[in-house]
Every structure is written in C-alpha cells, then in structure tokens.
Amino acid sequence: MLYASTPVELITLLYHFCAGYYSCYCFCPFSGPMGFFLGCFGCGNHRHRLQDHLNNDQDTGTRVGDNDQDYWSPAVTGLKRYRWQEIETMTQNFSQVIGVGGFSSVYLACLPAESTLAAVKVYHSSSLRLNQVFKSELDITSQLHHPGIVKLLGYCNDREEGVLVFEYIPHGTLEEKLHSSRNQEAVLPWKNRMAIVFQLAQALEYLHDECSHHIVHGDIKSSNILLDAHLNSKLCDFGSAKMGFSSAQRPMINNLSLMGSPGYTDPHYLTTGIASKKNDIYSLGVIILELITGAEAFCAENDQMLTSTMRVRRNGNFELEVNKVVQMAEQQLILAGLTDTEEATNMAYVAALCLHQLPGLRPSAADVCRIMREKISSIAFLFSTDAHKLEQNSLQFYATQP
Known part of the structure; x- marks a missing residue:
C-alpha cells in the first residue's frame, strides 16, 4: 500500500511507480479528503506485474470485439476493418516501432492502396479491462473529425490484441521538440509555440462543446501532441477519454480509473x-507553462512539478506568480525569438487562469481561443488567406470522411 497526503506527493508516487510516459492506474479515497489508497497498474518496468494482474482478471480466449454487434456506433461500422494479415503486411511484421506505452506499441506502416504512411497502435494485453479501453478509444476516435486531432483510418479485431490504424504525423511529439537533447540546437520559435497552444485549445473546444457527445480527453500532455511538417499540432491518444460529460461527473469508486499523467493532472480531480472538462483546461495550463519556460512538467531528479512556480490562490491574485514565470523564462524567450515580453506575460496570465484551484473559475477552451485572438498577435499568421484556405480545406476533407 502507498499513501499520499497531498496531490504533489500522490503524483510523485505515481511517477516513480509507473516510470514511464503512458500510465493507467486506479485509486480510491482512503480516509479524509486528502488521503488515498493507491493501487497502481504500472507501465515501463512494471508492465509484467500489470500483465499478470490483467490476465488473472479475465479469460483470454476471445478476440477483441466478439459478440459486440450492438456495441459499435455507426461511426465504427463505417470504418475500414483490416484483417490481421493486412496489418502484418502494412507494418512489415511490426519491424519499426515508433512509440511504446505501458499497454500498447505503435508501429510505422504503409497503406498498400494509397501508398501512404500510417501509425498502427497495437494493444498488448487481451484482458477484459484493456479490451474495454480499446473499444472505448475506437468508439470515441471514430467520431472525431477535426484538423487538430489525429485521424483514425481503421481498426482490426481479428486477434486478442486490439489494433487501431491512424494517420502518420511525421515530426514527432511536442515533448521531443521541447525536451529532447537532439532538438536543443533547433529551438521552437515563439510564434509556433503560440500556434500550438491555440490549435490545442481549438481541439479542446471541439471535444468539449461541439461533439454530439461531449468528450473529456483526460490525458493532455506534451507527449500526446503530435507535430506535422508545418509544426501544426494534432492531439492523440484517447485511451483515457470519457464521453458524454456535460460538465462534471463523479465515477463510481469501484470502477474508477485515474486519468492523467504526473505533472499534468488536475489536483481537484485527484x-x-x-x-470534467476543467481537468483538460488545467492540463492546457501546464502545456502553456512548458511552452513559455521550456521546462518539463515534472522533473524526476528533484521531484518538482512545473506548476509549483505558479500557485494560483482562490482569490485569483496571481500577479507575483506571472512575473516569476516570465523572469524564469527570460533566456528561453530570447532563444525563441521573442524580444517583447508582453505576450509572454499575457500567456502566463492565461496559464494562471487555467491552473486556478477552483475549476469553476477556470476558462473554457473557447475562452482561451478568444483571449489569444485578442491578445496574442504572434498567431496572426494562422488567419492569413492561405492559412484560412488550408484550414477550410482540412475541415471539408474531414467532414466528408465516414
């Protein structure tokens, strides 16, 4: 048993136990509002412990999706269903891994008919629990059509392992761009940082307000933001997403799966x-801080979260914290090509609003988009005639897909 008396301690325990970027773990209240009993389904070095638990949890004799004709939404039934042999051919027998999580691996693939690249996500385990995660991600992503969200192309449920086929986004993740030693010489320009925030906020506005079933992503972090050749952002990994939320929902304790990742998770949720949607908004605030400062959301070396630099009080008085963030980011801002710190100050205020202790006082994703349109001139290039045409063409393309 592991115990934590504060959200910071809880997230630190989660980080050390999971030792990876992809997490799935469970918890339930223990005693008092801040006490927790933590049962962790870890990833990375703890994957085998998880596999043993999950395999004991359910028999593994059926393939994913068997006898689920009533489960699939119309969006899923309209998707291309690949055979396992096709998946093997597309991935050249799973020869090139481009991503690894606690419960899945992602492989580079080539779609034979279109001769285009794709990313194939294969779930490792065949337990009922992960089958449900696979089916949930399939059901949710099949309904999403937005240029700021990675597009689902098809799926395979021939075998015990569930498979999802996504469009391939070539330039890696925001986490790699900001924090990988390979990218230290090519600093992400300020205007692209602001464009990434704006595009992420647009994607969240779509999920929270424009989808027929309101969706909470549940795991917004820099490693779940992909970048295309023009540094446009695309949100991915809906394995923790919840569908059908109007504003907030308290799940049943015996069926509670903790969303989020160390450094990004809303303390109010913990x-x-x-x-609720405001969990995603909190995580958006962390992303903004990452892009302003260039620092990681959670530093394992000193057990410190980036949000510790910005303690937003209940009275909303956060001028001191905003100034602290801008001073902390001074060198990073110069490297990013920003000579006037006014925009950085404005964005630090937006981050502070997103990180407010009281979820009800946090802005909506639509509010963040509106503030950025009014206050951040660096994103003006997104609204040029050519960019507008490109965006409209993208929207039209996605709207025509099944």
Whole structure:
C-alpha cells in the first residue's frame, strides 16, 4: 500500500511507480479528503506485474470485439476493418516501432492502396479491462473529425490484441521538440509555440462543446501532441477519454480509473474523483507553462512539478506568480525569438487562469481561443488567406470522411 497526503506527493508516487510516459492506474479515497489508497497498474518496468494482474482478471480466449454487434456506433461500422494479415503486411511484421506505452506499441506502416504512411497502435494485453479501453478509444476516435486531432483510418479485431490504424504525423511529439537533447540546437520559435497552444485549445473546444457527445480527453500532455511538417499540432491518444460529460461527473469508486499523467493532472480531480472538462483546461495550463519556460512538467531528479512556480490562490491574485514565470523564462524567450515580453506575460496570465484551484473559475477552451485572438498577435499568421484556405480545406476533407 502507498499513501499520499497531498496531490504533489500522490503524483510523485505515481511517477516513480509507473516510470514511464503512458500510465493507467486506479485509486480510491482512503480516509479524509486528502488521503488515498493507491493501487497502481504500472507501465515501463512494471508492465509484467500489470500483465499478470490483467490476465488473472479475465479469460483470454476471445478476440477483441466478439459478440459486440450492438456495441459499435455507426461511426465504427463505417470504418475500414483490416484483417490481421493486412496489418502484418502494412507494418512489415511490426519491424519499426515508433512509440511504446505501458499497454500498447505503435508501429510505422504503409497503406498498400494509397501508398501512404500510417501509425498502427497495437494493444498488448487481451484482458477484459484493456479490451474495454480499446473499444472505448475506437468508439470515441471514430467520431472525431477535426484538423487538430489525429485521424483514425481503421481498426482490426481479428486477434486478442486490439489494433487501431491512424494517420502518420511525421515530426514527432511536442515533448521531443521541447525536451529532447537532439532538438536543443533547433529551438521552437515563439510564434509556433503560440500556434500550438491555440490549435490545442481549438481541439479542446471541439471535444468539449461541439461533439454530439461531449468528450473529456483526460490525458493532455506534451507527449500526446503530435507535430506535422508545418509544426501544426494534432492531439492523440484517447485511451483515457470519457464521453458524454456535460460538465462534471463523479465515477463510481469501484470502477474508477485515474486519468492523467504526473505533472499534468488536475489536483481537484485527484482529491475528489470528479472528471470534467476543467481537468483538460488545467492540463492546457501546464502545456502553456512548458511552452513559455521550456521546462518539463515534472522533473524526476528533484521531484518538482512545473506548476509549483505558479500557485494560483482562490482569490485569483496571481500577479507575483506571472512575473516569476516570465523572469524564469527570460533566456528561453530570447532563444525563441521573442524580444517583447508582453505576450509572454499575457500567456502566463492565461496559464494562471487555467491552473486556478477552483475549476469553476477556470476558462473554457473557447475562452482561451478568444483571449489569444485578442491578445496574442504572434498567431496572426494562422488567419492569413492561405492559412484560412488550408484550414477550410482540412475541415471539408474531414467532414466528408465516414
């Protein structure tokens, strides 16, 4: 048993136990509002422990999706269903791994008919629990059509392992761009940083307000933001997503799956178990801080979260914290090509609003988009005639897909 008396301690325990970027773990209240009993389904070095638990949890004799004709939404039934042999051919027998999580691996693939690249996500385990995760991600992503969200192309459920086929986004993740030693010489320009925030906020506005079933992503982090050849952002990994939320929902304790990742998870969610759109907004605030400062959301070396630099009080007085963030980021801003710190100050205020202790006082994703349009001139290039045409063409393309 592991115990944590504060959200910071809880996230630190989660980080050390999971030792990876992809996490799935469970918790339930223990005693008092801040006490937790933590049962962790870890990843990375703890994957075998998870596999043993999950394999004991359910028999593994059926393929993913068997006898689920009533489950699939119309969006899923309209998707291309690949055979396992096709998946093997497309991935050249799973020869090139481009991503690894606790419960899945992602392989580079080539679609034979279109001669285009794709990313194939294969779930490792055949337990009922992960089958449900696979089916949930399939059901949710099949309904999403937005240029700021990675597009699902098809799926395979021939075998015990569930398979999802996505469009391939060639330039890696925002995490790699910001924090990988390979990219230290090519600093991400300020205007692209702001464009990434704006595009992410647009994607969240779509999920939270424009989808027929409101969706909470549940795991917004820099490693789940992909970058295309023009540094446009695309949100991925809906394995933790919740569908059908109007504002907030408290899940049943015996069926509670903790969303989020160390450094990005809303403390209010950790202490209450209430999942809402405002959890995603909190994580958006962390992303903004990452892009302003260039620092990681969670530093394992000193057990410090980036949000510790910005303690937003209940009274909303956060001028001191904003100035602290801008001073901390001074060198990073110069490298990013920003000579006037006014925009950085404005964005630090936006981050502070997103990180407010009281979820009800955080802005919506639509509010963030509106503020950025009014205050951040660096994103003006996104609204040029050519960019507008490109965006409209993208929207039209996605709207015509099944």
